[in-house]
Amino acid sequence: MKLLYWLDEWLTHSRSEQQQMLPMSGDDLLDDVFVKYEFVDLNKPLLFTFSPAGTNVQEQDLHPDFAPWGYHLAQKQKVNIIAFQHLGKSNWFRSRNLIFFLEQLSTLLEPFECKLGYGLSRGGFAIGAFAKLLKLDQVLLFHPVSTKNKDLVPWDDRSSTDLAQQFDWQGDYHDLDLGDAKGYIIYDPTNHIDRMHAKRYPQLTHLRVFGMGHGTHASYLNKFGFYKQVAVDFLQHQQIDIAQFRQQTKTLRFKEDYYQSLNKANANSMHRLGLLSKAHNILIDEKEAHVQEHQAQIDVQPLIEIALKHQDEFPQDAIQLLEVAQQLVPDDPLVEHKLKQLT
Template structure:
């Protein structure tokens, strides 16, 4: 289906080509890199776009094993995946050549029964902006930026360089997406809330007190994997999510943002309460965790992971990562985490 044309910066498509499966490859269109893996047209296709903090460098393009943001993570779920990443800088996917490519791509992707979108911030903008053209059915958007058009979002004060790009014409507004949107955002962060309000047909999941960069915070809180799995199965449970995010009270970045100038809801009294909790809660939690697990427990987790390695690399890696949390300097544990990660690429 995809064929790189030597010496040119586009990927072309055969109009009546049968898709050889499994099929994996990569290429670039103007200033956007892509990597794809197709193995079953009856399985969902997950389309990802990288955020501004996860762009592809020129050095990355020299690495045959390089994967853009989201690719390896999504691929581990045995679905089809197509990942896009900005090259060199946060270009917000504004290239006219890339837009032409997307229009051609939409015809080729009709073979997939279900198409899902996944991205955060700049990536969430791109997922939603291209979703109608690509025929995306559902999308998981983390702190999405709906548009940087001065006409549509005059209140947006961030991303000054990106605002100078062309924000007219096709694919300039993610809020017109017809797909069902699952949006995760911080309801205390005024600018992000304004973008979220522009989206219709949305399931909104609130993660208060962390600001922007929701994917990073979900990962640090140990929630990213579970929420993605719920999204993949179309089984989002708002109540379960709200209970799970209470763990942010033990998360240092929660206190950093809540006490920062970005928190426009901060008062002197609230700051005093937050500082008092910051001193007490995280330390008590860490001490409790250290007391409740012994060296023998860590060895047991490690050894079970070793036995699983030849049968199930994914479960082996998860167990080894758990062991690593409690023994971060363990030589064998760290070695196996790298080894199992490489096997899953």
Template structure:
């Protein structure tokens, strides 16, 4: 049975679970960690919190957080899956159950939504499957694991999905979720939606707003306009649009990129110098190949 009014930390096979139930008359948030946020045995022993736990617990909001232990772990454990069957029944005491996950976490939320009795979920750049035969565009595939047979696209609860439509893998994954009822886009950040929202100081407010009911689209898009202040925005927007941008659009991108670098010259000059050296080295190598020159030898 769920323990109330106390923080609980348990481990089921290769998944770390942390929850705190403050009020059974309020909704419970059920979170799953992204691929980039595995937790280690040492971190668990030292008291590190599961991904997503602190966001809700520090506000005294009911939360159950699932974090994968170690890399190449996609919540595929049969032991963990069996545990969720009973655990999901215990969650029925809450008036509503809301899912939240990013990338791999979005995959897990959608995959186990029915088992956990979730009513709706917010997914950031969710992966629909790691099966290479189904999704050959997905960069992370695990042909050696049971995960190849898992497909989260059959999720039937209402989903709100936030993703970058210019990033092809995420776009194709999003299109596989038939139960998606709302889409919010943040263009030009690639598979960095979670990081971008965090860097824009939007992540917490967006997730909490969803918990309360829905995300205000107008406000969301107004705030994400500040992504031009993110260094990786310029790199990605230029890469995915190679050969497609007009000269006018390119000039706008370069103008904002220059303004960003001028504004941040004093942040890390060593990093800038290193990048310039690497860039110059690449250009020299390219020229040598073109003219078939051999490097000088001592």
């Protein structure tokens, strides 16, 4: 627990001296959780991340350059980071050693005036469970999981819930406890279990994306850099531009795999499948004519601005956003010019 000792000594210095002692980085192994941290600037936010399911790392996979989920994102945005990576497939951050570490850590972070949490699915559970303890100010959660305590969420019948019962879901930090944290929770309202978990976060702003499903790497959203862009805005501004967010998700209606994802999410409802099929067929028949008729009215400027803003850090994501813009306004000279530059 090298970090705890360092912070304890660091706190004995004045704020200007603390700033001069940065940057500082290191890592620790806490039972079945690896933690890596980097402090770069007292005036920047301190971000906490916990890894989602699907990032299944074993202890033998760790090496000096290994970066937990979210670590590189924080580095690129030049914010302070403490990133927790679970080891093994079924791991819900329930280790007593980890909890003791977090309890000690929470008393040593006073110099950081802005503390953020970012997590997907399993990682989002950990952000919600430890938010009050860590005194988080803002959180960003995708694919909500509030707890795996069956008494609290009897409707969560996923296989992951049964696997999670090997851990203690009655002790401390087994359920969401946001404290004073505000922020955003993003989910697919057609996913019944996600929707029910999201209802347990009434103090957060709910942003719904139909058809995004539940998972750490929803294909078409990841393809357009959706997660990255939302997270970058959150880190830079501690808020999300909701109008821009809705503009991004609105473009999904032009993608075939959007309807495929919606069909999968509503597989058990013949009524919804019928409505989706009708909507999809109408779109196929009218899409080309609609775009031609209204392309002068379609505002792709938000897409272009996002692409230009992040073309250096995420060139492939910028290209994909510009390609979507080009579908909507095929003759736009700026879009064509930027695509030629990036490709």
